[in-house]
Amino acid sequence: FxxxxxxxxxxxxxxxxxxxxxxxxxxxxxxxxxxxxxxxAAVTKVFVQRIRPGYRTGRRAVASVVHTGGNNSEAFVEPPRKAIYSL
Structure with missing residues (x-):
């Protein structure tokens, strides 16, 4: 700052x-x-990486963290599906 x-x-x-x-x-x-x-690295590449032995992170884990934080605009995460109502 x-x-x-x-x-x-x-x-x-x-x-x-x-x-x-x-x-x-x-x-x-x-x-x-x-x-x-x-x-x-490009964000569109396949994202699977070993962090520690026995633990893996991938697209679903990243999506869970991103959606929990309220950031739905990441390039590698599909936004949550919401019903859109119109008049």
Missing amino acids: RYHPETSSTSIRKIVEGMNHRMNEFYYRHGFVRRKVALD
């Missing part, structure tokens, strides 16, 4: 430049990933 006192309504702003890279580096350094990963 960066402080901008010259604007009263938005004086604290989030720094978004390079945010994805910083997040990837954070998780990589804190041991969530045990092997080297291509940080610039």
Whole structure:
């Protein structure tokens, strides 16, 4: 975050430049990933990776986390089906 006192309504702003890279580096350094990963991999590639022996993560697990967090616009996750009613 960066402080901008010259604007009263938005004086604290989030720094978004390079945010994805910083997040990837954070998780990589804190041991969530045990092997080297291509940080610039396409999100449309098949996503199955071993995290720890005996544990696997895949499309369904990622979709569950994404939907739980309320983010339904990821490229690799199908949005939940909702009934749309019209008049």
